[in-house]
Amino acid sequence: MLSRLAGLPSPTSLHPGDERRAGRWTSPSFSRRAQKGHKPSVITSQRSLGDLSSAIVAEIRNEIRKRARPENVARIKRFFKEEVEIRGLMSAQIKEVVKLAHPKVRGDLSLALEVAEDLVESGVLEEASVGIGLLQRMTRRFTPDLFDVFDGWVDQLTNWASTDGLAAGLISETVRLDLGRVERLLLWTASGNRWRRRAAAVSLVPLARRGEMLDEVFRIAERLMIDGDEMVQKGVGWLLKEASRRHPDEVREFLLRWRDRAPALVLRYASEKLPKGKRVLKTK
Template structure:
């Protein structure tokens, strides 16, 4: 184990709050390992060691991150994700394989799934559009976190729909590529009848983010399917729509 991962683990344990630890698991239906460190303190620990971590080669940073993932405590995984998300401009297509393995082996709760996939994983899907086919494959996985990840990984492209030639993020233009909306609909179609509540929330969230750009298109998608769409996904999807469209979407055929 590297000295940096050991130091990070020791530093986190200085901030353990036993009262917070006792109640932290109530935010999760699945069983998780919790040290009892509040989010601001987790971020402080990540920031404290980042000046040393960022000097290392990317692969070495990922080795340290994996050591933090492996222990299973959610606060340690949050530090690993924090550092990974700081490396966006250094990420390459090959890193997607590593990230897929991390989801497969270590992700076991919605928080780790979302923080990781709405940043690092989503960035790669945005930068390398051909990786969208991998998301489609994830929708058929037996692993619920892959299925949720397939949806929430599109939230990054929805927030940052264009890159310049230097891969820096550009402002959202008035007209967005319809291919991104088509990808949203493809993922929603693939997950549409998924019985898992957390997967329904995941693709509903994706549709909600898309509705900020294409409100009429998302409304039509939901309205046309309102009698068959799981209510959890439907409620998430229409949350940001105008009130009149919400009422129509909630109506029965």
């Protein structure tokens, strides 16, 4: 049951730990920034972008209210240590709303960004899920400069679900388009914001799963291996676990070098996909 609770399935695999049991969530945060290179369509230009966006957002919120399941809220909240506003929709219901909303943005990325921003600023998890769902349908229109837009959104993140949705669902796409953006992710690892540090790791999860950018995975991980925040530890452990699918020997060697210093949680998560006899855990 919980695996079907609110949250649009992300392009990544299951989340680790409590996140995994809660279900798949995508709930990024957005900030208003002009999107260079993405001009409004003729239809959009007939009305102000803001007015059209507001109308679409109002329709989306109405659809979410109609599908609200208050009886699910308490169960979902158990998987968050932070305060998160939730309506209790099932994942299938989130998909329904995304499907209804997608034609309204008419393939206009600028409009979709405006809509998504308003939804996320509400602080309602399901609204953010719809916002990212719209953008995930438009990743073919992404350009590397969107990384700078997403960078500004990270400071608004308040929970692991939003962080993972933004990082694995959207930021990863911009990194794929311009691998040099990893240098920016490296800077994030020194941030005082726990969600920015987690995002630094999770942004490479889809790439790591495909066996790509192993050197960059290790560079990010090295800077987070002894992070004292549990949410960051889960993020870096998840990243290494995904990398181990294609590079088990290299990841195991990396973990062995860190076994004496890294938290047990990081080692446990990172070793999940390794053969039982080769998992690197804390020695008693």
